[in-house]
Amino acid sequence: MQLHWSPRSPFVRKVNIVIEECGLTDKVERVRSVAVFAAPPNPEILRDNPLGKIPVLLTDDGQKLFDSRVICEYLITRAGRDDLLPAPPDARIKHLRWQALGDGLTDILLLWRTERWRGAKADPVIEAAFETKTRAALATLDEESADLSASPFGLGHISVLCALGQLDFRYT
CATH class of the missing domain: 1.20.1050.10 (Glutathione S-transferase Yfyf (Class Pi); Chain A, domain 2)
Incomplete structure (x- = not known):
């Protein structure tokens, strides 16, 4: 998997914590991607997320997941960490x-x-x-x-x- 990320993004930080908690650190390649709110969108990010925002996770099966909520739920489900997002x-x-x-x-x-x-x-x-x-x-x-x-x-x-x-x- 690949993750478009930036070290200052709080939403990337959230995804990174979930990656760590799920034991997926070695399975995610981080690609440093600059995204600036008040500037033209980064074409590399825009290619994978039509909203032009980070984080974006490219899954091994070719999905392009964006929004930290979606990415976190995907990672939690993939890792079988129901304790992080309980079912009850x-x-x-x-x-x-x-x-x-x-x-x-x-x-x-x-x-x-x-x-x-x-x-x-x-x-x-x-x-x-x-x-x-x-x-x-x-x-x-x-x-x-x-x-x-x-x-x-x-x-x-x-x-x-x-x-x-x-x-x-x-x-x-």
Whole structure:
């Protein structure tokens, strides 16, 4: 398998953690691929992902998988690591919800950073909205911290960890 990746991407980081947890490190060749939000798409990435984003996983059977959620579910299934994304509905929904919260927070942080790069042209209403949404997501994580701690480690935790890592990396 081949993975289009970049070391600063929080979504690539999420996929890399799943690769490691699934014991697939030796089965994935990482291809350094530059993807910039506010620039023309990288043609090599665009060839494999019409959205022009990373991560992208090229499977051994020729599939081109994009979006970290799809890639992680594929890897977890391939490795038979049902513990990372449990089958029982209540546990599964809990992890999928935490994944949505972590990924959504990551999206907000990436968009907020892009808006901040605009300097004097940045829209204060948009910036305030991103800050409000970030604070709300963090408050939710705080409220659910006991449940997160008590639940077996899985995809939801990985997504939340990557979001918090992005916050620490770009905002401290």
